[in-house]
Amino acid sequence: MDYKINFNESIPQMISRLKEEHVEFRSTLNQVTKYSDENNINKAIETIHVMSESIIKHAVEEEARIMRVIMHNAKEESTDSIKIMQEHNGVVDFLKYTIPNIENNLYQQQNEQEKQYQHKVQKEINDFVTNLKNHFEEEEQIVFPLALKADLK
Secondary structure, eight states, rough: OOOOOTTTHHHHHHHHHHHHHHHHHHHHHHHHHHHTTOHHHHHHHHHHHHHHHHHHHHHIIIIIHHHHHHHOOOGGOOOOOOOOHHHHHHHHHIIIIIHHHHHHHHTTOOOHHHHHHHHHHHHHHHHHHHHHHHHHHHHHIIIIIHHEEEEEE
């Protein structure tokens, strides 16, 4: 995955592209939820793995470009945007630590414990999906409009 950031892309173009990525992510996250609800945890995790690099690149771009323009031109209005961007840490932690931990534990569980563990994993995955979708909404409703406003200053 190429993490190079295109600093020549205009903020309005970038926000439009990031919104399109949110749509694609939501679609994939719906598949993750479907797999999880069907007790197909391995497929849910596999799908998360497939999208994880794209999600991380997306977050890096938002922090590098969107927050830069907000901090330079709308710092006094940035509190909510900063809090929303800090949610990226939880997303990355889930992808880097929780998913591998789930994978390791899935193979170690047995019979009765397995069902309890599967329910716990389902909840963790479904909570992650819900939180990430909510995060996208917050970005679209709070961060992106402020960045567009700040870009005009």
